[in-house]
Amino acid sequence: MSVPPQGPQWARPDQPRRQDAPAGGPVPPAPAGQPLRPGQGQQGPGAPAPADGRFAQPAGGGAAQHSAPQFPGAEPPQGAQPPQGAKGAQRKSGQQPPAMLGDEAVAGAAEALRKHSSNRIIDTSSGRADGLNKCPRCGGTDIQYSLTAKALVCAYCRHSWNEENAEKAFGLDTSIAELQGHTMASGTADIQEDLTTMTLKCQGCGAEVVINVEQQLQARCHWCRQTLSINSQIPNGAVPDAVLPFHLTREEAIERIEAFADKRKAFAHPRFKAEFVPDNVMGVYIPYMVVDGNMHAVLQGTGEVTTRQYTVRRKVGKDNYVTETYYDADVYSVQRAFDLLVDDLTVESAERFDAKDNAQATNNILNAVQPYDTENAVAYNSNYLKNFTSERRDLNVRDVDDQVEEKFLAIARAKASPTIGRYDRGVRWEQEGVAVRGTRWVSVYVPVWLYSYADSAKGQDSLTHYIAVNARNGNTMGSVPVSHPKIFALACAAGSVAAVIGAVVGFGWFLAG
């Protein structure tokens, strides 16, 4: 039986490729048993949903027509394709002589092509060449984002404008229910770490200006003083698909940070109080992946319903009796299956801001100031980034897709909660899974006013405490270093008072008893 070609590139969604990008290494094949990746488990358009297969046990399911999502420890379905690597090696070794393709092979190739084409790349580049980024009215290049006008403003003609809404401009607002396969905006392309400098040719005077694209995306031409910008989506993660511009002014952010810290002065570390200068707040663009998902989730577990509650009085010791309450319950096998359409799920795409890693810095604070109205993000223009710092994206889609899948499962669990209200003794979920039919990935810069404090006495090993303000809606959260001796003293005092009160009450109880 001939098998449709399934090279490693079909195991994952294709990454956007650029013409000028050096050839990267081959995409590693996804081993069997690997957690769900985008590209796995997608159902073909028009594939009929199994009417009764939703609650079937994994091993007892029907024949798999298409590649199904693989989960750790799960056996591949009956009829699943053999490992890709082995097949590829077989072909490379020339064991299979080239021959006329039969009908099955042609059909298989067509199927593979259909799957391949379902991984769609949306070009979100501006179309402008690197170099001058001109004002649409006067052609000036001295442009910056004004927080008062909340728009880009030309320093010469005062013309103000905003780039077009990214969702509308690039067709990223199509129905999530219709998502099949994996749609990826071109700004989510794989990162090339070795791209550190670029040479921009000034279209004004012809000079060539070298720019360190790890640090900045704009530079002045040292001859004619025009501003030169990176306008294309260079593959180092510094250029997103869209930018969510700042709305809160610096002064508003300082106010919020001061108010937050003022409430936490009493037990703050003395050095923090001495060194706290909220004026040091910085405007930072932080990269996020924004993911839409069309999926089917299944949860299985056990639930209990109380059928009877009664008390039993039993004798303890000589004359004492103890009354105990008991519960009888019916045990149910609980199963839920439903479709989910997830809109604008965000996930950090800069490793140093990983919300789960708080060893070096209090990254959970940055996570906690969400949500952002990412649907209002505008198409990338380097002038939005001027006068702010921006963190470069250093994680690819394949680096965060496991995390996204876990978030999909968490959402499924949350959405199942209203359907299990009858189980008053609770539900214990034991198995869960999600079949992702389609996803859409967009890289977005979100705005944060960030105050960071690292204890100067502890040197480089000290924990960096953030106080962050969401520059769209003003959500403020922070971490203030504490003075442990002060907290200890207060806790001791409170504990002592409680012990004294307890002694008085206890003594009275003893006398009464």
Add this chain to the structure above:
Amino acid sequence: MLPLLAEMAADPATGMLLADSDSGAIGIAFPFLAGPAVFIAVYVGIYRYYRNTDKRHHFEKETEVAVGNLKQGDRKVGTNNRQKSRTMSGVNSTDHLERVRRIQVR
């Protein structure tokens, strides 16, 4: 002194001893339980208010999600009688971030 009290409070034998003793004697344990409990509550409460180590974005509740095509398949499999606890063991329906065994879904 305080570690000693905390140790006593944490020792399950203390509770059993008190439960089996006269009800009046329970009163003697009040200061030894209330003191450490308040100490821990104050310490942890202030620390969390300042450091906010538990704060995160509740994406599972705040992300815009549409749910449809719900299918339920519940069936009774047995009984669990004479239980002392009001809730069943291992309840995790409110702990959305806890992952359980993955199954294959088509």
